[in-house]
Amino acid sequence: MKKISLTAVFFLWITSMPVTAATLQVYAAVNQPPNHLAFEGATRVGFTRVFLRNPGQVPIKAMLKVQQNGLADWVFRSVVLLDDNYNQIGTSAVLDENRQAIIGESLEILPGTSKPVIVAGNMDSDLSASAGQWVRLDVVGVETDATVNAPQIPITDGTAHLINASFVLGTATAYLSVFDPMSSQTVKAGTTGRRFSGVRVVAGSAERIRLRSIVFTQTISPQHGLTPAKVSNVEVVVDGVHYPTEVRRNIDVIHYPVADRYDRYTAQFGQGVVVDKGFSKDIYIQGDLDDSTETRLLKMDIISDLDLYITGEMYGYGINVYAGSVSVGWGEYSKFPQGYPWFSGSLLTVEKNVAPSVGDGGGNGVPTPVAPATQPPPVVVTPPEPRLPSELPGREIALQEIPWYRRGPLPAGGNGWWCFVRLAEPLPENVTVWWDSNWSGQYPVPMVGVNGDGTLIGFPLVYNLRDLTGDELEEIGRVVRVFELPDP
Structure with missing residues (x-):
């Protein structure tokens, strides 16, 4: 006779319970992340996998409260929530004095669906004090406006990993891309295929790396009294390949020093883009600037280095990306500032190209004709004398x-x-x-x-x-x- 696990019995029991509107069910997954070593500097190390089920008729937004447990000392640079493909949900968070954090601010469970998520950790760069110790990340609470049905919480049957301080993982360093605008610029609305910002990633000498995904954030927000530009057909380009982006609009970025609601654009690089040791790849974001009746602003930043997901080819772990010392520049130029955001894109001013509608006496808006822009004469450049x-x-x-x-x-x-x-x-x-x-x-x-x-x-x-x-x-x-x- 085939045995049924207690977790499977619990799953059958909780999914058969009567449900009222806006009820969120939370339970541990049967399959947890595999057990392995937690290396210094490793990112997106999975610990606990849970399911969030919304049997109601309205979408539910939720965040998870997690806690570090085990014998290890402070070993996490930050913690983060991932989907089943190890894509980041929301932004990472630092554990507080109680070794707890709330993660997953952009998590949404649609009606009639179940969503598996993984609680993961980004390991510190120095784990020598906790080498040989075990560590866990448990789910100890749920933050949501819905009624929570989660008798398993605290969920402590995730995966415990052994801390290792001897292995050396690969690294990557980011610089400005040659495709970045590199300075604040003004452009007309209606422009297509405009490059917004970009970085170049150089692989270190330890191992080849694989570029997995990137998240750009439009950090111009109406909450700051600014008008963000309207964009469409936004894509990320790597090695001449155009990858579409998935946009999450008005996402609460609660762990950003200027907590606000931003639009975040995520591009997945399929099976990944491999970069050999010592070589580099450029990654830049571009799109169309939609027509506008007013001047608007656009600034595509990378809030955290963890928004750039890279794995090493030798061990398969997520690795850290360090900012290169690109500190020379003037004005609202692209740079890697010390602090937030991790990468600050150049400010783009998008001038209006459509006049506001005016009344025609009958209450209908009639666009005012716009004269074509005067093109400046072509620049004639005399090259310096060649010298071989x-x-x-x-x-x-x-x-x-x-x-x-x-x-x-x-x-x-x-x-x-x-x-x-x-x-x-x-x-x-x-x-x-x-x-x-x-x-x-x-x-x-x-x-x-x-x-x-x-x-x-x-x-x-x-x-x-x-x-x-x-x-x-x-x-x-x-x-x-x-x-x-x-x-x-």
Whole structure:
């Protein structure tokens, strides 16, 4: 005779109970996450899987209250709620002094459905004090306006993991993408295929990585007295492949320092995009700016590094993404600030392209004709005198990644374009940079920054290139060569 588990009996019992409107049933899943080691820096480590069932006729929003238990000390950087595909629901939260947190602020259970969710942890970067100890994440409560039917709570029969402080997982570092606007800009409503913001992800040396998903957040909110731009056909592009986004509108981001309601755009990368050790991929978000009768604003940020889901190929664990030291810039430009958001996209001002309707005497709105925009004359650029790199004596220095560009003050006055590139080795004393393209030129290196990620150098492009757009610059200046010159 086949045995039936107590959990299965409980499931049959709770699903057969009489239900009133707006009642949420919560119970432990039969299949829990597999037991394994919890490594330093691992992300989205699953602990407890539960089902939330809505047998009523109206949608139910809910959040789970979780608690760390076990012998281990403080071992979580944060905790988060996931769906069955390990996609993040809402934002991550830090445990309080009671080792508890509330997670899943965007969780919604539709009428007549059951939703499996996984309580997961993002492990701290140093677990040496708790190595060899067991840890659990239990469900101890439910936050919802509905009536809760959950006699199993606290749910403590999830998976306990053993803390390991010796394995070294892969890492990734994020920089600005060459496809990012890199400065605040103004554009007309009605523009299609506009790039909003983007990052470049560089794989570390420990293991190959796989890009799984990303979440961009439009952080312009009416609650701040601002009018967010209306967008459509929003997609994320990686390696020329366009991935559609799923938008969750007016999501309460309660763990963000400026708690508010934002639109969050999630793109799943199918089976994932593999990046070899030491190589990089650009990820950027773009879309259409819908017609508007008023000027609006758009700013696509990445609230937390955990909104970028990356796994290592060797062990399969989620890994941390660190922000590169991209700190040179001016105005409302894209950057990785210290704090929130993790990545701050450039501010885009979307000018109206449709005049407000006016009354025609009969109460009907009649659009006011709009004169076509006057196009500025084309920019005529005289390239500097070409000089072949072979004429430059000395050793060529390897680059860690392709260059990116930002606008800023030029040494000769006015504003123009700067080029930045990261070297794969320390910077010698006597170098020159070759901007090797259709418009070649030799440039000094007036700006140098050194940190654990390598040497970042920056140099201004010639004055007569200042009026080029980012797209035009990208077409002509993708190759940079750096040479170490012999001592004079």
